[in-house]
Structure formats: C-alpha cells, structure tokens
Amino acid sequence: MKSSSPLARIMSVPGMPMTFVLIITVVVFQMLNPVFLDASTLGNYITNGIPIILITLGVAIVIMGGGIDLSVGTVAGLSAGMTMFAFVNGAPLAVGIAVGCGTGLVFGLVNGFLVAYLRINDFIVTLATLNIAAGLLVVLTQVQPLQGVDVPGFPELTKSDVFGIPTSLLIAAAVFVIAQIILAKTVLGRRLYAVGISAQASNVAGVSVPHVRLMSFAASGLLAGLAGVLLASRLGAVQAFLGIGYEFIAIAGAVIGGITLAGGNGNAWAALVGGFFLVTLQQGLRLNNVDPVYFSIVTALAIVFGVVFEHQVRRVILRTALQRTSALSDQRATTAAVSARSAAAESSEGNDDEK
Numbered sequence: 001m002k003s004s005s006p007l008a009r010i011m012s013v014p015g016m017p018m019t020f021v022l023i024i025t026v027v028v029f030q031m032l033n034p035v036f037l038d039a040s041t042l043g044n045y046i047t048n049g050i051p052i053i054l055i056t057l058g059v060a061i062v063i064m065g066g067g068i069d070l071s072v073g074t075v076a077g078l079s080a081g082m083t084m085f086a087f088v089n090g091a092p093l094a095v096g097i098a099v100g101c102g103t104g105l106v107f108g109l110v111n112g113f114l115v116a117y118l119r120i121n122d123f124i125v126t127l128a129t130l131n132i133a134a135g136l137l138v139v140l141t142q143v144q145p146l147q148g149v150d151v152p153g154f155p156e157l158t159k160s161d162v163f164g165i166p167t168s169l170l171i172a173a174a175v176f177v178i179a180q181i182i183l184a185k186t187v188l189g190r191r192l193y194a195v196g197i198s199a200q201a202s203n204v205a206g207v208s209v210p211h212v213r214l215m216s217f218a219a220s221g222l223l224a225g226l227a228g229v230l231l232a233s234r235l236g237a238v239q240a241f242l243g244i245g246y247e248f249i250a251i252a253g254a255v256i257g258g259i260t261l262a263g264g265n266g267n268a269w270a271a272l273v274g275g276f277f278l279v280t281l282q283q284g285l286r287l288n289n290v291d292p293v294y295f296s297i298v299t300a301l302a303i304v305f306g307v308v309f310e311h312q313v314r315r316v317i318l319r320t321a322l323q324r325t326s327a328l329s330d331q332r333a334t335t336a337a338v339s340a341r342s343a344a345a346e347s348s349e350g351n352d353d354e355k
Contacts, residue, residue: 015257015270017309022277029284036287043166047158047234049279050168051076051227055246056253056275057179057268058223062122063254064183065216066196066263067115070126070247071107072224074133077243079103079228081137084146084238093153100229101222107133108221112214130247138240147237158234168230175226179219180268192216196263252303253278278302 029036036042055072062069083100091099111129115122140146158168183189194202195212203209232238257274259266281302282295290298 015267015273018257018270018273018277021309022273022280025277025280025284029280029287032284033287036284041287043161045279045283047166047168049276049283050158050166050172051231051234052246052249052253052279053272053275054172054175054223054227054230055250056257057176057271058220058227059247059250060254060257060259060266060268060271060274061179061183061192061223062216062220063251063259063261064196064263064266065192065213066199067122067213067216068126068251068261069111069217069220070123070251071111071129071133072220072227072250073243073246073248074130074137075104075107075221075224075243076228076231076246077238077241078107078133078137078140079225080232080235080242081140081146081228081238083229083232084149085140085144087149087151087154088144088146093151096151096154097229100232101225104221104223104225104228105218106221108218108224109214111221112217115217116210116213134241134244137238137242141238141240146239149236154233155236156233158230168234171226171230175223176268176272183267188212188215193264196265198264249278249299250275252299255307256303 026037055076058072059069079100082103083096086096086099107129111122111125114120114125156167157171158166160167162170183192191202191207191212192215194205194207195209199209202212228243231242235242253274254266254271255261255274256277257266257270257272259270259274278299281299285295285298286292
C-alpha cells in the first residue's frame with residue numbers, strides 16, 4: 001500500500017498545481033476571445049514573453065539558493081543597450097550577442113562576489129546594481145541612439161521560426177532543459193538546494209557556500225543578458241529605462257510557480273510555468289480590451305491567488321499523505337497484534353498437548 005496516490009505525488013512537484021491553473025486560464029481567455037490562440041497572436045505573445053521567462057528562471061535559481069536578485073530587470077535593459085551599441089559601432093552578430101550576454105554575466109559576478117565573499121546583504125547589493133544598470137543605460141542612450149542597425153541574422157532571433165516554432169522559443173526551451181539537468185542531475189544543483197535549505201549546515205558538510213552563491217548570481221546575470229539580447233532583437237531599438245519593473249514580474253513568476261522565498265526547493269519547470277502564467281494573463285487582458293492601468297492590480301491579485309492556491313494544494317497533499325501513513329501504521333499494528341495472538345494461541349495449544 002503506497003503512502004500517496006500518483007496524482008498527489010504529481011501535484012507535490014513545484015510548478016504542477018500552477019500548470020493546471022495556466023491551462024484553465026488559457027481555456028478561459030480562448031472562450032472570451034477566439035483570437036487568443038490564433039497562430040500569429042500566439043507567436044507574438046510567446047516571443048514577447050520569452051525575455052520575461054528567462055529572467056524569471058534566473059531569479060528562481062538565486063531564490064533556490066536562499067538569495068534574491070532585484071537587478072535582473074535593469075541588467076536585461078542594459079544588456080539590450082550594450083548589444084545595440086556594439087552593432088551600431090559595426091560589431092558582427094556573434095560579437096554583439098557576446099557583448100549583451102557578457103554584460104549580464106559581469107553584473108551577476110559582481111553581485112555574487114559582493115554577496116558571497118564580502119557578505120553584504122543581497123537585497124542591498126542587487127538594489128544598488130539595479131540603479132547602476134538603469135543609470136548606465138540612460139547614459140548610453142544619450143551617448144548614441146541605439147537603433148537603426150542592420151545586422152544579418154539578428155532580427156531572426158525573434159522574428160523567424162523553425163518548422164512553425166518561433167526561434168526564440170527554441171532558444172528558451174534549450175536553456176530551460178539545460179537548467180533543469182544542472183539542477184536535478186549535477187553536484188552543483190544538489191549543493192544549490194542544500195545551501196538554500198541551510199547555508200550553515202552545508203558549510204559544515206564541506207560545501208563551498210560562497211562558490212555556490214557566486215554561481216547562482218552569475219547564472220541569473222547571464223540569463224538577464226540573454227533576455228536583453230532577445231529584447232533588442234525584438235524591439236529593434238533600445239530606449240532609456242527599458243527593463244525597469246521586470247524584476248517584480250520575475251520574482252512574482254517564480255513565487256507563483258511554487259518556488260518559496262525561503263529557498264531550498266523548486267525547479268526550472270516552476271519558473272517556466274510561473275512566468276508563462278503572468279505573460280498569459282497580461283496578453284489575455286490586453287486582447288479583451290482591459291485598460292493597462294489595471295494590469296498591475298490584476299497581476300498582484302493573481303500573485304496572491306497563486307501563492308494561496310499552491311500552499312493549499314500542498315497542505316491537502318500533506319494531510320492526505322499523513323492520513324494514509326497513519327492508516328497504514330494502524331493496519332500493520334492490527335496485523336502484528338493478530339499474528340501475536342495466533343502465535344500465543346498456537347503456543348498454548350502446544351503446551352496443552354505436551355501435558
């Protein structure tokens with residue numbers, strides 16, 4: 001007799017409860033507006049949402065390790081600006097992409113070093129780098145207009161498809177698969193969860209906590225850089241203040257997906273589902289002519305609902321598992337008592353026969 005049903009085990013995986021909510025949300029919006037799942041509309045909405053989803057994955061990795069990264073939004077914006085700056089000044093495709101991703105990686109390494117090795121609070125560090133990245137982008141846009149580039153292959157990153165599948169979606173899918181493999185199958189992934197659960201215990205166990213935290217912030221920065229490259233490809237121009245507010249959506253997406261802010265749990269799927277849920281929500285409201293002023297209100301309510309729903313599902317699963325375990329223990333105790341009585345009765349009959 002198993003202690004939990006297959007459905008309970010599936011629903012206990014971070015991200016699975018919100019997967020069902022995401023499916024229901026898509027169905028509802030499709031019923032309200034049949035254009036929602038139209039091929040062109042769907043392609044645009046996925047392409048527009050990929051940068052947010054990549055940023056959400058980066059934030060989720062940091063949260064799994066017990067930290068927080070508030071800088072991802074403006075770092076993505078600055079990475080987009082640096083990518084366009086490189087192209088405006090004649091850089092080839094590979095160099096421009098490397099500059100954008102490298103910008104994010106540098107910020108991630110700086111965040112990680114300050115947090116892990118200098119032991120400065122991650123909230124303070126990433127709040128500072130958030131403003132630094134935002135300020136640098138403003139300066140960059142004043143130095144040179146970041147638009148009007150014609151680099152072969154760059155627009156195709158977000159405006160082409162392979163067998164009908166958007167290229168940006170394929171890029172994101174590859175990133176998420178790699179991230180999930182690292183989290184679930186490697187020593188680094190296991191150490192990340194261990195540090196998120198208890199950094200002190202991990203340190204005693206021989207885990208290099210600063211190294212793990214440095215790597216988590218580096219991953220977050222690199223993903224923000226990649227998101228910036230895709231933003232630049234999609235927009236074709238970069239304006240000042242691009243990316244501001246994205247960090248709120250990213251953190252919200254991670255939490256909605258089922259990744260607790262306390263750290264130590266979660267997976268790439270949870271980040272994917274949480275990010276896609278918020279992107280789907282915004283797209284559905286937009287297609288149904290809801291005033292954008294209400295987006296933040298609806299998003300905030302969705303966050304509260306998502307967290308409460310996730311917690312309630314986990315509570316029900318835990319209660320059911322405990323009830324099944326208790327019933328199994330009672331059954332085993334009853335079986336043991338019956339066996340003991342039978343053994344005692346047989347022993348008594350044997351003694352009577354000897355007499």
